[in-house]
Amino acid sequence: MKPGRTQKQWLADVTAVLCLALGVFLGSFFVPAARIWTNGATATGVVDEKIFTAAKGEDVDRYVLRYSFAVASGEGYRGQDMVTGTLYKKVAVGGPVVIEYAADDPTDNRVRGDFDPLAIEFAGLIVVGLGLFWYIGPRRWLRTWRGEPDPILT
Secondary structure (H helix, E strand, O other): OOOOOOOHHHHHHHHHHHHHHHHHHHHHHHHHHHHHHHHHEEEEEEEEEEEEEEOOOOOOOOEEEEEEOOOOOOOOOEEEEOOOOOHHHHOOOOOEEEEEEEEEEEEEEEOOOOOOOOOOHHHHHHHHHHHHHHHHHHHHHHHHHOOOOOOOOO
C-alpha cells in the first residue's frame, strides 16, 4: 500500500474500477444495435419458428422469433430475436416480418420496430454503474488531488 492511503480508500478505488468495468461490459451489449442504427438496412423475412418460455419465479415470459431473410445481394441469413408478447401474438409461422440488419454484416440483425425487453434494465444498470464510478472514482480523486479531504473519510 502507498503510504498515507487507508484500506477504506483502496476499497473505494477498487469499487470505482469495478463499477466502470460493469458499465463498459453492459454497454458492449448495445454495440450490435448501434451498428444497425448507424449502417442499417431492412429486408422482409419469414418467421420460421415461435418459441414461448413461461416465467418461473420472478422471471418474465420470453417470446422469441426465429426467422430467415435475404439481403439485397440475394444471400440468405437466419436470425432470432426476443420480442414483446404483442408482436409475438401478431405474427404467425410462415408469415412476414420486417428485419433490420447491419448492411456490412447481416448476421447482426433484429426484428424491426421491436426491442429487447431487457434493454431498459441493461440501460439502467449502465447508468447506475457509471454513476457510481463517477461518484466513488474521479469525483473523489479530483478532490484529493486538489488537496481537499477525501469524501470517503468524511
